Amino acid sequence: MSDVVVIGAGISGAASAYELAKAGLDVVLVDRFGPAAMASGWTLAGVRQSGRHPAELPLARAAVALWPTLASELDGETHYRRGGNLRLARTEAEATVIRRLVDEQSAAGLEITLLTTSADVRAVAPALSERVVCASLCPSDGSADAAASVAAFVRAAERLGATLRFGERVIRLQTERGRIAGVETDKGSIPARHVVVAAGIFGNELIAPFGLHVPLEIPMVTVLRSAPMRAMLEQVIGVANADCAGRQEHNGRFRVTSGLKSWPGGMLDVAGPEGIRPRVLPTAESIGEVVRLIGEVIPAFQGAEIEDIWSGLIDLTPDALPVIDAPDGAEGLVVAMGFSGHGFCLGPITGRIVRDLVVDKVTHLPIAPFGIDRFASLSGARAPATLHG
Numbered sequence: 001m002s003d004v005v006v007i008g009a010g011i012s013g014a015a016s017a018y019e020l021a022k023a024g025l026d027v028v029l030v031d032r033f034g035p036a037a038m039a040s041g042w043t044l045a046g047v048r049q050s051g052r053h054p055a056e057l058p059l060a061r062a063a064v065a066l067w068p069t070l071a072s073e074l075d076g077e078t079h080y081r082r083g084g085n086l087r088l089a090r091t092e093a094e095a096t097v098i099r100r101l102v103d104e105q106s107a108a109g110l111e112i113t114l115l116t117t118s119a120d121v122r123a124v125a126p127a128l129s130e131r132v133v134c135a136s137l138c139p140s141d142g143s144a145d146a147a148a149s150v151a152a153f154v155r156a157a158e159r160l161g162a163t164l165r166f167g168e169r170v171i172r173l174q175t176e177r178g179r180i181a182g183v184e185t186d187k188g189s190i191p192a193r194h195v196v197v198a199a200g201i202f203g204n205e206l207i208a209p210f211g212l213h214v215p216l217e218i219p220m221v222t223v224l225r226s227a228p229m230r231a232m233l234e235q236v237i238g239v240a241n242a243d244c245a246g247r248q249e250h251n252g253r254f255r256v257t258s259g260l261k262s263w264p265g266g267m268l269d270v271a272g273p274e275g276i277r278p279r280v281l282p283t284a285e286s287i288g289e290v291v292r293l294i295g296e297v298i299p300a301f302q303g304a305e306i307e308d309i310w311s312g313l314i315d316l317t318p319d320a321l322p323v324i325d326a327p328d329g330a331e332g333l334v335v336a337m338g339f340s341g342h343g344f345c346l347g348p349i350t351g352r353i354v355r356d357l358v359v360d361k362v363t364h365l366p367i368a369p370f371g372i373d374r375f376a377s378l379s380g381a382r383a384p385a386t387l388h389g
């Protein structure tokens with residue numbers, strides 16, 4: 001019998017597997033596809049504190065403190081770069097939003113400044129156009145390479161003794177005398193005393209038998225990646241109304257995204273060098289929109305050669321906050337899902353919280369707002385769905 005099965009080798013599950021293996025537990029990491037096959041590969045991979053909900057800010061700050069030393073800790077590349085995050089205003093109405101953001105987040109103790117004119121913005125990011133009228137700048141934000149970071153966690157977990165089972169789908173969780181006893185997969189069963197569900201948009205089908213449910217909306221986001229271009233943008237950029245975002249990767253490629261679009265529901269399983277991977281196709285309209293919106297703020301992008309295009313799905317909760325919880329009545333179960341478009345940055349700290357919940361049943365990190373039972377009492381409109389890098 002293993003100590004723990006972690007379901008999902010995205011950033012949340014991979015970091016959890018690493019932390020649990022580091023704590024000396026016998027870990028099995030299972031993924032129906034492979035590492036970073038879904039949101040953690042589709043992502044923009046911004047590592048950002050700015051623009052966070054107050055409940056999430058302590059976790060984002062704790063995660064940002066871990067990112068700089070992660071590559072050496074894991075002995076694997078993350079391509080983490082602390083280049084800053086710029087949130088841009090293109091109109092006077094957006095400028096009002098940005099000024100309010102800077103006021104609120106400075107009051108919350110974040111190092112964030114207002115670049116008050118177009119010239120001020122272009123002094124720190126010359127590739128941006130004169131259409132940008134002002135911006136917030138959080139210099140301690142940044143980005144990393146998603147596939148590399150997840151791979152680094154997976155390899156570090158494996159070196160610490162974790163067993164990797166990729167291309168294997170968990171069908172249901174098993175229980176015995178009211179507590180977790182393992183999982184049943186499409187290839188057999190894996191007995192274990194604890195199970196971590198870090199299965200992104202598919203989490204609900206695994207926790208439903210426990211009477212648990214995270215009310216998810218699943219929008220999609222169009223992503224374009226260019227061929228390498230000359231280095232011109234240090235920061236991750238978002239815009240006040242979140243209709244586009246982007247950054248330049250360590251290899252010169254631009255990775256740029258649309259805002260959130262409704263997802264008609266199609267997903268293909270595509271065979272490739274890494275095995276079967278899920279693929280969601282964007283519409284021509286959303287591709288054209290990304291090109292236009294990004295081209296308006298980064299004129300050089302209009303000449304970019306596009307190497308790849310895909311859509312990513314978001315596990316969006318009603319309050320746009322994640323679930324990180326060891327639910328009552330399901331002894332041995334930990335749930336980490338619903339990261340609502342901001343879970344990449346949080347990955348390293350999610351891993352530590354999951355380890356705490358499995359090993360000690362409590363964590364010193366402030367996770368009360370992320371309980372799975374909060375949705376029953378949640379009223380009012382859904383939180384605005386945003387993606388900001």
Ligand SMILES: Cc1cc2nc3c(=O)[nH]c(=O)nc-3n(C[C@H](O)[C@H](O)[C@H](O)COP(=O)(O)OP(=O)(O)OC[C@H]3O[C@@H](n4cnc5c(N)ncnc54)[C@H](O)[C@@H]3O)c2cc1C
Nearest residue numbers: 008010012032040043044046170200312342343344345389
């Ligand atoms: C376009 C886009 C841009 C984004 N930009 C940012 C950003 O800039 N900054 C940021 O912090 N976040 C961003 N996010 C969000 C972030 O990428 C996600 O919140 C994060 O990657 C979620 O990781 P995860 O491990 O929880 O889920 P996932 O990466 O979705 O992993 C879940 C894994 O579970 C596996 N799985 C599911 N069901 C089963 C099963 N039954 N059996 C076995 N395996 C199973 C899947 O194959 C998958 O690999 C973005 C997301 C998208 C799509």
